[in-house]
Amino acid sequence: MIKRIYPQIQGEIESGEDVLEEYSRDWSIFKINPSAVAFPKNSSDICTLVNWASLENKNGHRVSLTGRSAGTDMTGGPLNESLIVSFSRYTNKIISIGDKEATVQPGCYFRDFDKATLRKNLIYPAYPASRDLCALGGIVNNNSAGEKTLKYGKADKWVKSLRVVLSDGNEYEFRGFSGKDLEAVMARGDLFGRVHREIFRICTENKELLEKAKPKTTKNSAGYALWDVWDGRTLNLSKLIIGAQGTLGLVTEATLGLIIPPKHSRLAVIFMSDMKEIAKVVDICMKFKPESLESYDDSTLKVAMRYAPEMLSVIGAKNIVKLAYDFMPEIWRVIRHGMPKIVLLCEVAGEDEEEIKSDLDRLKANLSGEGFEVRLAATEEEAKKYWAIRRHSFALLTRHAGERKTAPFIDDVAVPYENLYQYLPALEETLKPYRKFFVYTVAGHVGDGNFHIIPLANLSDPKVRALIPRICEEVYRLTVEHGGTITAEHNDGLIRTPFLNIQYLPEVINLFEEVKRLFDPLSIFNPGKKVHGDIAYAMSHIK
Template identity: 35%
Template sequence: MERLFDDLRKVFKGGILTHRQDRLEHSHDASIYEIIPDAVLEPKDSEDIRQLVACVTAHKKDYPSLSITTRSAGTDMSGAAIGNSLILNMTTYFTHIEGVNGNILHTQPGVLLRDIDPLLAQHHLMLGSAPASRAISTIGGMVGNNAGGEQSLRYGNTERAVRELKVVFADGNEYVVAPLTKRQLDTKMKQKDFEGQLYRQVYNLIETNYDHIHNARPKVNKNSMGYNLWSVWDRETGIFDMTRLMTGSQGTLGIITDITIETVPKAPHSGLLLVYLTSFKELGEIIPIVMKYKPATFEGFDDITFKLGIQYFGSFAKQLGLKHMLTQQAWLLGSVARFKGHLPNILLMIEFEGETKTEVYDKIARLHAALKKFHVRMDIEGDESASAPFWQIRRASLWLLRTRIHNKYAAPFIDDVTVQPKYVPEFLPKLRKIIRAYKLPATISGHFGDGNFHIVPLLDIKSHADQVKLEPVMREVIALVLQYKGTLAGEHNDGMVRGPWLPAVFGEDMFALFKHTKEIFDPHYIFNPHKKTDASWEYSMDHIRTTNSNELIH
């Protein structure tokens, strides 16, 4: 590899880190996997990335395993932010926010969402698909994963919001990717260069298999599995939008260097109706009633998560920069903790928004009245201050598991299943039955309005007995998800954990189209190997973490 690094140092202005400690710090993300890279690179600008791609392509023949894995905050839960070759860390220099024009945000991919939120708030705007991990994740990761979040009930996943991207493709050049009319597409396809070839091949692949591709799209509100081929070409509108394909590609098709994304209005006021359930039996009737009242968000989490949130509220509030909430909200959590002498089995958080506090309260009160017949405890938290601690527990649920459960690892391998909300009352108990059959203690949180659940088993990741449970559990979960026409990933994408199961979920024919897509963009497999269509269960299992340490490395 020394010849590669010698050549790279001549053209690469950023950092080239080969010290073992730097490599170890980038060997984990938030998944169940670990891979130590050969080096960590910190590009200063797009020219650095262009030179890197060109250099890797030139040396690929001599070093067949040579590749580039793009990484931002390292919070990916599918194993997509780790690799055995070159890690491209975007959080050192790609951290500039260009600005906000109207409702359009222009930014570099390494910017943390927590740094974007205050800027947007000044304009009464927000990102409609920001994930729950917004305090520690970046916008590049959000686009790369086609992330969703609390507001996806209204706004869907990130692919709907992206308006323009700059991407370095396999030829080593940076291109602007944006929606095209059919006339613009025809012009693009006439180009005698790599870009023209990409557009011709992608258009022909989708047009030839148009019905099959559209029929393969999971019938759910949010999906981040596969490549978004069904969203690229619309015959009715005549719009060809390659940003839809790049969004959710996890760095396997090219390297995103610049993001232009649409934001949405942020309501001046919001409040919560909290519903405490002692069992899952009431969900069947409660969910459709809640949806009739069109809440802004509809979230929830279980008693394990809630107990951790109450017990360690002070420590995670400090960790996330929320010191002002420590005494202000303690009594709220304590009140809930004393509910009938124990915590509720599940807490539903139903949020409404409005232009005034009165409008918010009236919306909550109407739903409150409709749910009285279930004789469940309900509380109204009519403003943002009262709602804040519950949101922070929900958003920090994985962080709490990772840092406060000892001798077990919070293992997100079936964590993102999604079905239509109408199936939740049947689906969720069956899913829990599978988990219990394999004696895997697990927590539940998620987006009840979207039918999207984060079920995180607690494993002794070093134990062979626990490791051998992963494959049979996945097979049973896949069968159940397909029975209810859902998806294994609503927000967290494929990576190493779900990539091997793409043929089982979509069928061999559709998987072949995904595979062809990868090879159109990346014929030499230099971008993020062993993820999505290039993943294999054997490779993934060979790189299971060797420690139960729950520390997240950023």
């Protein structure tokens, strides 16, 4: 079947052993061998692929298309047994960069985009931690976020418009429409008009249900964001496609908002011995409008201290004396007071350096007055050390883990931060019975109540594999009981789609399925993600 499409596109379709092996994996625990990988040269090729897939399915031949950019997804999102559509080879360009926005193709690596915008003293602020490895297509399709999200929001706030190939094989521009423009769009006789009419109907007829379904967290990537597309004036279906993991269509271009980065920043490091006080600390920090409010636990700090030479090489420390000196405050702190239970990083940024210094001095005074230990990073180099611990410790642990491998499956929970003082101890108790099989660190975006728990485990052990669905269910039920979401920014994919019914009522799941049928009646686009998840299928494809 796939051979029939070869001569119809300008790009290539490959099925060599090396290519299939590369595209059978992402950063998740799964491995699924595709039939082939397509490398479209342009939007016309993508339209051709969609038309071919539609025709094959109508003729009784089951094929599907799964888009992929950098392949750094942690959920199995870009994995599929049929045809992978890779944007990395050709559709990877920066089309334009203006004063306030830029237009890019999905295969463009963020690191290249970032360098290009910085040359104009501009940044895209909702970048994820994988900024040096990920691509813009993944950022958009997962509704990604990162350490600056507390102040600037997620991808959905910064995507101005999208160009998307839908299941009819045509490319359309999705953005917000209101007034006469919305009337004109809804009057159209094509699929573009139909999806706008039907989504408007779904949102208005189910307003109360959707308002109740929307998580109370500041970040959420679980399910389809129906609650965000209609605000009473503007209908913006790009909000639905952002974070849909390519299940509604294939994004070919994204126009993203940009900002001028703040000139100055300063970092406060807060050491805590009891997680029960975390909500109080976050409350105090939030009064100073931090750009970032991040955290890591005692296990993360132990990894950093154990592998200090490797850790500090990340930030350019040159010799062993410098290494020892850089970590002396942490060593001395442990000797005097023991290992902190959790460390918070509070970064304030702005245009006035003296104002920032004054804010951090007041923050330290406020926290110290409540009995918390605070250290203000004196230099940019010292701040880099703490950020290196937050960003790179798990990679170090992975390299030294022996037969254990990275196993992201409860890696992206979030609760309202005021519930953290109850949630984190309960989470620790939930995970305690499984420590024989799993080693894990906990780090995250504490200002958003978002934590990344990525265990190390021997995935070849049948006992470990059997525990994964059980732990998922226990952790996700606990998270929802505390007002949270099962995924704040990493999305659903193979691993979490089967558990969406823990977070959402059956009526909401039915709406998600209706959305999928509306956009993709033949289930051409990335099947098994967002709706109709199958945990047995997922577990049978652990690598």
